[in-house]
Amino acid sequence: MKRHSIGKLIILLLLTLVATTACANNGSKITIVGSSAMQLLAEQAGNDYRLSHSNSNIVVQGGGSGTGLSQVQAGAVQIGTSDVFAETQKGIQANKLKDYRVAVVGIVPIVNKDVGIKNITTNELTKIFTGKVTNWKQLGGKNEAITVINRSKGSGTRGTFEDIILRGQKPIKSQEQDSNGTVKKIVNSTPGAISYLSFPYAHDTHIQKLSIDNVKPTNKNITTNKWKLWSYEHMYTKGEPNKQTKAFIKYMLGKKVQKDLVPKIGYLSINDMKVTRNSKNQVTQIGK
Incomplete structure (x- = not known):
């Protein structure tokens, strides 16, 4: 050849x-x-x-x-x-x-550490995200305006949060972010801010996780639905x-x-x- x-x-x-x-x-x-x-x-x-x-x-x-x-x-x-x-x-x-x-993933409301709140009721949380409560002083916290940070439309985390907490009520117009990481950074740096995160992203000493109705946000409480803010990961x-x-x-x-x-x-x-x-x-x- x-x-x-x-x-x-x-x-x-x-x-x-x-x-x-x-x-x-x-x-x-x-x-x-x-x-x-x-x-x-x-x-x-x-x-x-x-x-x-x-x-x-x-x-x-x-x-x-x-x-x-x-x-x-x-x-x-x-x-x-x-x-x-x-x-x-x-x-x-x-x-x-x-x-x-x-x-399964839990969802937890988080606030800037300066607001002076560690527990919130479901009703109070609803009023914040529908604009009926606008200052932390109304809930026994610091005299400071509440800044709501919401997730973007199309977010499954937002969908779950609104289904369980707002129950059909219209959310307040607010700043929207499309990721857990960005939300965490903004809440950490914004006085009076509140939002919500998936559990895996909420392990940060610079933010305050809130209990709801005196129930702590733990995976153990999710297993029995004692902590109601959770969703499946499909x-x-x-x-x-x-x-x-x-x-x-x-x-x-x-x-x-x-x-x-x-x-x-x-x-x-x-x-x-x-x-x-x-x-x-x-x-x-x-x-x-």
Whole structure:
């Protein structure tokens, strides 16, 4: 065989190998988009998963529950994450999505430390976020105006907060932010500020977490619904997931994530819940 023919053969083989590898990598790519409350768990689980699955390619992005649901419905991503049930969202065909509940996350109201409040009633919290209470002095705190920081529309955390606390009442117009991290920074630096965070983001000595109706914001209190501000962390797929996506979701529901990773970073395992909640916020004891 002539030398130039051998060279062409080698080049052809290399191109075939590159194309095959690219196809394999593309097939194993899992894009996860949606809930910022879920982002921390999904990122860490994805990193751990890659250590034992070298061919996997997991990309995690936030954007909010609404974005996650619309993106997975459109087939643009393999997994859409959400803090809320798909059937509660306008424009989402929940019957075409497959729901995997992979964790539970608590939500806690937080305030700037200077306000002088550590406990609040549900009624007082409602009045703050509907604009009926505007100064901390009205609640026994400092004589200081209340600055409300809300989450952006489309946020699953906001949806859960408003469903449970506002119960259909119209929220006050206020500054809106699209991520837990940004909310925490603003509350820390703004005198009189109040907002709410997912539990995993609330471990910060520079902010004050509030008890509600003298109930402390703990995962133990969530398991029985004593602490009512919580939501499921859903992973939605468009119909039956492909092989790679199904394997990753199985990993999310497995012992390594549920018993080790989930509690380590502040979430609650699905397996620890003693109650269940449906899309209408009706809570029932598991096993009854």
